[in-house]
Amino acid sequence: MYQEALAATAQRIAPFLHRTPVLTSRLLNQIAGAELYFKCENLQRMGAFKMRGAVNAVLQLSEEQKTRGVVTHSSGNFAQALALAAQSIGVQAYIVMPENAPQVKKDAVRGYGGQIIECSSEPMAREEVAAQVEKEKGAYFIHPSNDLEVILGQGTAALELLQDHPNLEHIFTPVGGGGLIAGTALAAHSFGQNCTVIGGEPFAADDAYRSLQSGQIEANTSTNTMADGLRTQLGDINFPIIQKHVAQIIRVEEAEIMAALRLIWERMKQVVEPSSAVALAALLRNKEEFAGRRIGIILSGGNVDLSKLPF
Amino acid sequence: MYQEALAATAQRIAPFLHRTPVLTSRLLNQIAGAELYFKCENLQRMGAFKMRGAVNAVLQLSEEQKTRGVVTHSSGNFAQALALAAQSIGVQAYIVMPENAPQVKKDAVRGYGGQIIECSSEPMAREEVAAQVEKEKGAYFIHPSNDLEVILGQGTAALELLQDHPNLEHIFTPVGGGGLIAGTALAAHSFGQNCTVIGGEPFAADDAYRSLQSGQIEANTSTNTMADGLRTQLGDINFPIIQKHVAQIIRVEEAEIMAALRLIWERMKQVVEPSSAVALAALLRNKEEFAGRRIGIILSGGNVDLSKLPF
Numbered sequence: 271m272y273q274e275a276l277a278a279t280a281q282r283i284a285p286f287l288h289r290t291p292v293l294t295s296r297l298l299n300q301i302a303g304a305e306l307y308f309k310c311e312n313l314q315r316m317g318a319f320k321m322r323g324a325v326n327a328v329l330q331l332s333e334e335q336k337t338r339g340v341v342t343h344s345s346g347n348f349a350q351a352l353a354l355a356a357q358s359i360g361v362q363a364y365i366v367m368p369e370n371a372p373q374v375k376k377d378a379v380r381g382y383g384g385q386i387i388e389c390s391s392e393p394m395a396r397e398e399v400a401a402q403v404e405k406e407k408g409a410y411f412i413h414p415s416n417d418l419e420v421i422l423g424q425g426t427a428a429l430e431l432l433q434d435h436p437n438l439e440h441i442f443t444p445v446g447g448g449g450l451i452a453g454t455a456l457a458a459h460s461f462g463q464n465c466t467v468i469g470g471e472p473f474a475a476d477d478a479y480r481s482l483q484s485g486q487i488e489a490n491t492s493t494n495t496m497a498d499g500l501r502t503q504l505g506d507i508n509f510p511i512i513q514k515h516v517a518q519i520i521r522v523e524e525a526e527i528m529a530a531l532r533l534i535w536e537r538m539k540q541v542v543e544p545s546s547a548v549a550l551a552a553l554l555r556n557k558e559e560f561a562g563r564r565i566g567i568i569l570s571g572g573n574v575d576l577s578k579l580p581f
Numbered sequence: 582m583y584q585e586a587l588a589a590t591a592q593r594i595a596p597f598l599h600r601t602p603v604l605t606s607r608l609l610n611q612i613a614g615a616e617l618y619f620k621c622e623n624l625q626r627m628g629a630f631k632m633r634g635a636v637n638a639v640l641q642l643s644e645e646q647k648t649r650g651v652v653t654h655s656s657g658n659f660a661q662a663l664a665l666a667a668q669s670i671g672v673q674a675y676i677v678m679p680e681n682a683p684q685v686k687k688d689a690v691r692g693y694g695g696q697i698i699e700c701s702s703e704p705m706a707r708e709e710v711a712a713q714v715e716k717e718k719g720a721y722f723i724h725p726s727n728d729l730e731v732i733l734g735q736g737t738a739a740l741e742l743l744q745d746h747p748n749l750e751h752i753f754t755p756v757g758g759g760g761l762i763a764g765t766a767l768a769a770h771s772f773g774q775n776c777t778v779i780g781g782e783p784f785a786a787d788d789a790y791r792s793l794q795s796g797q798i799e800a801n802t803s804t805n806t807m808a809d810g811l812r813t814q815l816g817d818i819n820f821p822i823i824q825k826h827v828a829q830i831i832r833v834e835e836a837e838i839m840a841a842l843r844l845i846w847e848r849m850k851q852v853v854e855p856s857s858a859v860a861l862a863a864l865l866r867n868k869e870e871f872a873g874r875r876i877g878i879i880l881s882g883g884n885v886d887l888s889k890l891p892f
Binding site for chain 2 (some may be wrong): 291296315317532535539572576577579
């Protein structure tokens with residue numbers, strides 16, 4: 271049922287995005303014992319897949335909504351994505367960020383024309399401040415992952431990957447707030463040939479794994495993972511999609527994330543975030559199960575602070 | 582006169598190599614004030630353009646020569662390139678390396694099936710030991726940069742770049758031993774439309790710049806540069822080609838190499854060696870001269886030790 275919506279989304283957002291390349295590596299194929307196709311969203315505009323969903327959400331606004339601007343809360347890639355998406359379309363973006371967010375991230379948002387509204391780092395503070403901006407400015411709130419237009423946008427990465435390689439048997443993505451994996455699942459269901467979607471998640475932030483087990487959205491009990499993009503939890507819009515269309519979630523240890531990250535940097539020569547390595551780590555952890563298969567892996571983003579690398 | 586030789590080389594080596602992608606970046610175009618096309622030899626097999634020349638040189642041997650093996654001296658990418666090229670073609674490679682070469686490089690050569698012959702780190706020691714291997718084993722000596730078959734192989738990167746973007750006005754490469762820039766110059770002369778070739782070289786290892794000034798091969802007076810692949814000097818086979826076909830060599834400071842390296846990592850998300858950043862650094866140093874032009878840049882390689890990054 272999402273086939274038309276996804277196709278329309280892909281067409282709508284294309285002028286604002288890169289069609290990212292798909293890379294392969296003989297050596298990683300050998301290590302995995304499978305045929306791997308890496309969709310390089312680290313080479314997407316702004317450095318991550320988040321740009322897709324942000325562009326789609328902004329483009330779906332009415333002209334009147336556009337004049338009043340958009341607002342989100344994020345200290346991660348979605349903050350930059352919404353700022354750049356809005357700037358590209360000529361809309362003002364208000365980004366609610368904790369006052370203790372890294373200066374480099376604040377600078378990046380401002381560099382893309384976003385107006386930062388600071389909030390305290392208390393839990394719930396950012397939701398409250400975002401609601402206030404929504405009310406005062408009349409700005410339209412766009413959630414980083416729990417928004418159908420965002421989810422459809424994120425799904426276009428898998429749609430492109432399946433256009434390039436129609437016979438993939440599985441697609442692996444990392445699982446954070448759930449937008450990417452939900453969009454990927456819709457795309458695989460709509461455009462794949464029995465292509466199943468599998469999530470990788472750190473043991474240290476395994477809310478999605480536990481949510482699928484219990485049948486309701488569970489919170490993270492810890493977020494102590496190097497995959498800092500995956501510390502968020504699922505939402506009520508993406509969770510039902512994930513329940514229905516995601517085959518399994520594989521949890522990985524921090525050492526496995528580190529080893530996968532090193533392989534992607536050293537062997538594929540791609541600068542990716544630790545969060546991006548979680549999908550490959552999940553595959554390598556269970557590689558016997560996927561031996562000989564044709565597998566897509568979404569490298570979700572490449573925004574790292576070179577002065578704080580984990581190596 | 583090299584058009585046919587280059588075309589034949591490209592065809593000969595293709596089965597053993599990747600056709601590497603060409604990446605672009607709006608942001609780097611803005612910074613440079615020009616239209617840049619990056620040929621990603623960091624994504625070549627073995628992680629550097631050196632694989633091209635090594636494969637070509639090994640393929641040109643007679644069957645009888647192949648049975649006796651090949652030998653080179655290198656502590657850099659050519660050591661690994663010749664080992665992997667020889668292994669791929671079923672030939673034994675003997676690699677002369679200084680005994681104090683990094684363990685990680687020795688391991689890589691052995692991983693590709695190369696047999697390491699250690700020499701002292703004295704000047705000339707490696708030439709002497711290589712000559713000895715040549716004599717004792719009957720192995721065929723292949724110089725890392727001063728060999729016409731190697732030069733033709735390296736030139737195929739620019740040939741592919743010009744096939745993809747025929748109207749480039751300039752191609753920038755780093756200058757080390759001279760093999761890459763000589764091959765690039767032959768390719769640009771044979772396949773370009775008035776495409777000139779420009780070298781980037783560290784001030785701290787500026788033998789090629791001074792050689793072009795004096796009209797004879799000059800030695801480096803220092804090699805204290807982070808661009809460790811560029812510490813070697815020109816040879817009598819590549820120098821005349823460089824004299825005839827290279828438009829200019831632009832020298833850069835270490836801080837400029839570092840800044841260009843950071844741009845490539847942060848903005849293009851590509852893991853490249855410091856040597857690779859020297860070409861972009863040279864362009865950025867003289868960017869007024871190249872404003873608005875269509876420019877190819879060869880990202881020469883991506884083999885870095887993640888535990889020793891300069892950031």
